[in-house]
Amino acid sequence: MDGASLIDDGFPATTLFNQGYSYTYDDVIFLPHYIDFPVDAVSLATKLSRRVALAIPCVSSPMDTVTGSSMATAMASLGGIGIVHYNTPTVDQASLILRAKSHKIPFTHEIVFKSPSDSISSAEDFCSAPCIFVTDAGSESSKFLGFVKKSDWDKLDDKEVRVSEYMTKSSTTLPSSYSFEDVAGYLAKDRAEFVPLVRDYGEGVEEIVNLVTSEDVERIEGFPKLGLPSLASDGSFLVGAAIGTRDSDKMRLEHLVKAGVNVVVLDSSQGNSIYQIEMIKHVKNNYPELDVIGGNVVTAYQAQNLIQAGVDGLRVGMGSGSICTTQEVCAVGRGQATAVYKVASIAAESSVPVIADGGISNSGHIVKALALGASTVMMGGFLAGSNEAPGTYENQGGWRVKKYRGMGSLEAMTKGSDARYLGDTAKLKIAQGVVGAVADKGSVLKFIPYTMQAVKQGFQDLGASSLQSANDLLRSGVLRLEVRTGAAQVEGGIHGLVSYEKKSF
Numbered sequence: 189m190d191g192a193s194l195i196d197d198g199f200p201a202t203t204l205f206n207q208g209y210s211y212t213y214d215d216v217i218f219l220p221h222y223i224d225f226p227v228d229a230v231s232l233a234t235k236l237s238r239r240v241a242l243a244i245p246c247v248s249s250p251m252d253t254v255t256g257s258s259m260a261t262a263m264a265s266l267g268g269i270g271i272v273h274y275n276t277p278t279v280d281q282a283s284l285i286l287r288a289k290s291h292k293i294p295f296t297h298e299i300v301f302k303s304p305s306d307s308i309s310s311a312e313d314f315c316s317a318p319c320i321f322v323t324d325a326g327s328e329s330s331k332f333l334g335f336v337k338k339s340d341w342d343k344l345d346d347k348e349v350r351v352s353e354y355m356t357k358s359s360t361t362l363p364s365s366y367s368f369e370d371v372a373g374y375l376a377k378d379r380a381e382f383v384p385l386v387r388d389y390g391e392g393v394e395e396i397v398n399l400v401t402s403e404d405v406e407r408i409e410g411f412p413k414l415g416l417p418s419l420a421s422d423g424s425f426l427v428g429a430a431i432g433t434r435d436s437d438k439m440r441l442e443h444l445v446k447a448g449v450n451v452v453v454l455d456s457s458q459g460n461s462i463y464q465i466e467m468i469k470h471v472k473n474n475y476p477e478l479d480v481i482g483g484n485v486v487t488a489y490q491a492q493n494l495i496q497a498g499v500d501g502l503r504v505g506m507g508s509g510s511i512c513t514t515q516e517v518c519a520v521g522r523g524q525a526t527a528v529y530k531v532a533s534i535a536a537e538s539s540v541p542v543i544a545d546g547g548i549s550n551s552g553h554i555v556k557a558l559a560l561g562a563s564t565v566m567m568g569g570f571l572a573g574s575n576e577a578p579g580t581y582e583n584q585g586g587w588r589v590k591k592y593r594g595m596g597s598l599e600a601m602t603k604g605s606d607a608r609y610l611g612d613t614a615k616l617k618i619a620q621g622v623v624g625a626v627a628d629k630g631s632v633l634k635f636i637p638y639t640m641q642a643v644k645q646g647f648q649d650l651g652a653s654s655l656q657s658a659n660d661l662l663r664s665g666v667l668r669l670e671v672r673t674g675a676a677q678v679e680g681g682i683h684g685l686v687s688y689e690k691k692s693f
């Protein structure tokens with residue numbers, strides 16, 4: 189359909205976003221366009237940064253209640269990517285990256301090890317694992333001797349008895365290079381409940397890196413089929429990592445590169461700083477093969493500075509996050525729809541991909557972010573209640589919840605990021621985030637594919653079969669938008685019902 193013959197209706201983005209208002213996703217609505225392809229013809233393939241391609245536009249936030257190794261593994265297996273947080277010592281961050289990259293299957297378990305002479309005195313020793321593995325030295329890198337099932341331990345009268353006296357002896361392990369289908373095949377054939385996966389480093393050095401249970405297999409097989417995973421050239425999952433802009437972060441980066449990190453995000457609320465520009469140059473000079481993403485920014489001016497410094501991607505959003513109090517505390521930031529449109533407009537001139545970071549709470553927000561020019565969306569709260577997020581579920585007022593906290597909350601700062609907030613000499617700590625909880629959402633392996641299907645339906649309504657096509661339609665003024673009044677937003681939501689059940693898939 190020829191855009192030029194459109195009847196004038198709604199506003200082109202350039203008009204809408206130049207009126208002096210800061211709009212967020214909910215403030216604006218796209219007018220539907222023309223459908224001339226089926227929904228399955230929509231491709232959401234995209235780029236995270238200049239050289240990092242993804243099959244789906246999903247990125248998990250570098251937050252310590254969002255992205256550890258399980259989330260990074262799951263996001264990469266879905267075709268997106270996880271950015272491992274840095275609120276932890278360098279060695280721990282590097283081992284999270286190594287762990288995520290050493291898998292071929294879409295999930296990881298927490299594994300607990302004991303030696304034969306140990307005892308298991310409390311049910312808490314099992315953490316969330318269905319069994320405890322027994323190895324020679326009680327660590328992941330020693331010989332596998334067998335296991336203790338939680339159900340067997342429950343039956344013990346004397347919990348102080350040594351593990352060797354009641355463990356089930358076994359020497360069966362599978363290589364961590366096995367695919368999910370290979371492992372599922374083994375478990376079915378041997379009717380085994382679980383099996384450890386072992387990574388072989390050569391010269392007799394091995395490490396138990398994961399465990400797969402028959403319950404996992406059944407669960408995953410019930411989920412939508414996975415698309416193309418995000419893989420590095422060596423076949424390992426793509427994994428990103430956040431770092432800061434202090435001198436000590438240069439040393440951190442060196443370790444992360446050794447651990448195989450594929451892209452690095454300079455994690456700052458206000459990225460247009462001398463510190464960040466120096467760090468961008470440091471990364472470019474020392475690791476020319478590594479893409480570096482700068483941010484956060486919300487204006488064309490901030491973006492331009494970082495583009496000139498050489499960034500390969502930009503992260504957009506200031507104060508838009510669900511746990512953020514930056515706009516309230518510091519009086520700076522921008523409505524996220526406006527921020528994404530403005531930054532993406534300038535970044536497109538240099539072919540720098542943009543990440544729309546924060547404020548995503550439904551598939552419609554993702555459609556809006558991408559159609560306004562973002563190449564990917566970064567999500568914290570949307571993913572924090574999943575099985576793959578760090579932490580365990582708790583009960584709160586009848587809800588099954590997981591903790592979700594801002595990296596600028598007092599609690600997170602106390603855990604590790606003090607230096608950032610205190611400055612080196614300042615003495616007063618000011619929080620820019622809160623500690624909260626989000627509801628259990630199940631596995632990202634299930635709800636992200638459904639969310640992506642909803643995004644594809646949105647793209648079909650816009651008449652865009654790809655991100656590039658949506659962008660062309662937006663920039664040529666064919667795609668039109670309007671601002672929704674308060675009443676229009678109420679009308680666009682569920683209203684006027686005494687009760688309802690909202691089930692999305």
Ligand SMILES: NC(=O)C1=CN([C@@H]2O[C@H](COP(=O)(O)OP(=O)(O)OC[C@H]3O[C@@H](n4cnc5c(N)ncnc54)[C@H](O)[C@@H]3O)[C@@H](O)[C@H]2O)C=CC1
Pocket residue numbers: 250432433434435455456457458461463484505506507508509512514546594595596607608609611612620
């Ligand atoms: N997207 C958002 O709206 C926000 C995000 N956050 C998150 O909270 C965390 C911390 O963010 P920030 O506080 O911005 O961390 P940051 O480490 O960038 O900044 C903290 C303070 O340290 C200073 N600083 C940074 N590098 C320096 C250097 N080399 N020498 C001297 N001073 C230096 C900064 O200017 C700032 O005053 C991040 O994970 C970030 O993503 C926090 C607030 C808002």
Ligand SMILES: O=c1[nH]c(=O)c2[nH+]cn([C@@H]3O[C@H](COP(=O)(O)O)[C@@H](O)[C@H]3O)c2[nH]1
Pocket residue numbers: 249250251484505507508509510511512513514515545546547548566567568569570593594595596597620621622
């Ligand atoms: O003002 C802030 N104070 C904080 O303590 C904080 N921690 C994270 N972030 C940012 O919020 C994003 C996640 O937002 P959502 O939960 O809305 O996805 C993240 O991706 C970050 O950009 C913070 N912002």
Ligand SMILES: [K+]
Pocket residue numbers: 507508509510511512513514
């Ligand atoms: K906020």
